Amino acid sequence: MAAPFLEVKHVSKSYFEAGKEFKVLETVGFELAERDFVCIVGPSGCGKSTLLRIIVGLDTPTAGSVRFEGKPLVPENPQVAMVFQSFALFPWLTVEQNVELGLEARHDPPERRHAQARKFIDAVGLAGFENAFPRELSGGMKQRVGIARALAVEPLLLCMDEPFSSLDALTAQSLRDEILQLWSTPDLPPKAVLMVTHSIEEAVYMADRVIVLSNRPGRVVAELEIDLPRPRNRKEPEFFGWVDEIYSLIV
């Protein structure tokens, strides 16, 4: 049998302070297949961000492993890209320069870098804003830059940590729909998406599958296939059925 696209196996994480162990994650395990759009939900402080950071290689687990197609992450070959809640843009760089930044490690010729940046600026609907500075952009547009920057490296796996939680509700909803639109475009990367959110409604709206974490230390308490047809209507009883079910698992 082929190795899973992403395998998170027995991942635990503890911090040690003055000889005392502070457990954040406890034997977390799950798999992602190609074409999976998975959301991780869980109470505040249960280790969601820590888990995502371990998966993208920004942090190391105390125990356990993360494997892509059977192999550990190779840092110089970006198989994963991350979208941050805080956007993480450089204010002194234009939209295009911010997107190109992620490509600099690849040593492509400049023309290729420009073309790649423009392709993804266009894909997120920011064509026309190439030469704008972040301060000229609304929050939603800043996050589009963050998404374009992540996609431009053509990652196999896109990770997003509460990407909409600093946006107003209307802008957030617009971005959710646009992400889903991008996701349904087959010739665009990535092969799978893993998104952390504290909003159960957001998870049910977007995900094929929802992974529910317990209170800290985070453990997987459930994995649910959301089989609602798309586009999903947040006013329908089936939608609320799922929201209620997950809610009852968390509290």
Place this chain on the structure above:
Amino acid sequence: MDLHSITKVSFSQVVALARAVDEHGGQADVARIAEDVEMELDGIGPIVAAAEFLGVVTVEDGDLRLTDFGRKLIKASVKERKAMLREFMKDLPVFRYVIQLIETSARPASRQDVIDALAVHFGSHSAEDLFRALVYWGRASELIAYDSRSELLTLRTPGVPMPPAH
């Protein structure tokens, strides 16, 4: 109403508002939508005004009704939405005026040139706000390109990427 009604609103907020109305079957009370999207009435007010201005909804006695244009907008892809926006924007007097200014001026039009021209035409008290709105909606519709570093405005052929300005 003119571009002023949309200076503080983004296109995605308008699209999301249309989506929210659509989820209620294409017609809903403003208060109901505000509750849905967790916004105060005074926060959603400018977005409703912008959506009305753009012809996405009609507003009557606090009731929002999605127009055919609004329905098309929701179903459209990100790129199609830009094209729809462009169709609308290119006929607005302020866009027609500034596009003509850029086309006819001997040197590349600068931020200051355009603000001055806007002040002459639309009054100086609002020229800065109007310029910001012009740049935002000009970029969003890909009618006008603005380079924030050189502060120059140029016309943009939609779909054709600008040469990188370095």
